[in-house]
Amino acid sequence: MNLAPMVDVTMCLLIFFMVATRMVEQENSQIDLPIAPTAEDAEKQELGNRFVVNVRSDGTPGVDHVAYLVQETEIPLSEVFTRLRAERQRDADVNCVIRADRGLPYKYVQAVMACCARADVRKVTFSAIPREGGD
């Protein structure tokens, strides 16, 4: 049996799906992002130089504690501010991308925004999942 044509076709399909597969940039996949149908595609947005802050609940029931993660490393909020200020000094147009758990109290996100304000970082971007059902 001549398998060569089948291998050709299969290879073409394979390359197609490899190219079509969108490698979504997931800085931290364990975060349940909020749902917002109007969220714009992250790949189409010109976010420029970005500084990603992940805000994640540590999952302990009844304990009000969150972890601020930058590049997969947990750091205190004061360190978030220090790094934001350093980024701001390096690039005036730095964009702070906040990826936070949807169920967290807003104060934790607000704290990161306050760090941005104090570090003079104007551009703040919220990560969200663009699908229906956020109400």
Add this chain to the structure above:
Amino acid sequence: MLHRGFSPAHAYAPNLAPMVDVVMVILVFFMLGTSLAVTEGVLPTELPSQIGPQGEAEISIVPTVRIYLWVSADGAGCRIRVMDEAMPTNSFSALRAYLRDKRIAGADPTGRVLITAESEVTYQSVISAMDACVRAGFSNIQFSVSLDVTAGAE
């Protein structure tokens, strides 16, 4: 006739079956991977330029719409107040309808929409409020941030 020495080239047909097996598995992986990929979106905003390291918070521009989110003590979830008036129904689709009506009535879609939320409001509610504003046609959405909120969020 008996051939001696090397066989003719066409006699060596490589066995492609294992390769086809592997390629098929990879193909199925990518087909499933394509359909299951969760795309991530973004909601960009800018902090008002009046706040900053100097600490001045003199925002002179009066916002077109002010939205206030708060949690009631009776545990009924997130409550919404627009322009200091409580919404009759506390749903973000109602907020969207209200904002759309306001825009159709002549509100400037590039005007500033200011969202203020209490600390205990869930992040999803804040994003839903922002989403409602974007859906209603407003593009300049900003958040009021108090610079001393970091104290309780460590």
